[in-house]
Amino acid sequence: MPVMTRSVASPLPPEVGLRLAALGARIRDARLHRKLRQVDLAERAGLSRSTIEAIERGSADTAIGAFARALWVMGLDRELDVVADTALDQEGAALEYQPGERRVRIRRALDNDF
Numbered sequence: 001m002p003v004m005t006r007s008v009a010s011p012l013p014p015e016v017g018l019r020l021a022a023l024g025a026r027i028r029d030a031r032l033h034r035k036l037r038q039v040d041l042a043e044r045a046g047l048s049r050s051t052i053e054a055i056e057r058g059s060a061d062t063a064i065g066a067f068a069r070a071l072w073v074m075g076l077d078r079e080l081d082v083v084a085d086t087a088l089d090q091e092g093a094a095l096e097y098q099p100g101e102r103r104v105r106i107r108r109a110l111d112n113d114f
Helices: 014-033 038-045 049-057 064-073 078-082 090-096
Strands: none
Touching (some): 014 049, 014 064, 038 049, 038 064
């Protein structure tokens, strides 16, 4: 029987790790302001206490859905609407309108002969 090996992801860029740690700290602060224990937040979010610990550490191995559930329970999920919003992506907009080689599609008249 073949042995299944788990692929190892490449290391996280340091900036991303710092942002995840900061997000975890903000989630922890929000929980403490609401006077919730980790167990309480875990129960309300349908997660384990160890997952809440991982979220608050900013663990990159924790599913984004777990982060979203914790935020939702505390009423802080609305800001997720602006994550990767194309209307706020200035770099993407600049690249989209950058002059250069563009593909042009030549329109042809429709031939309705069947």
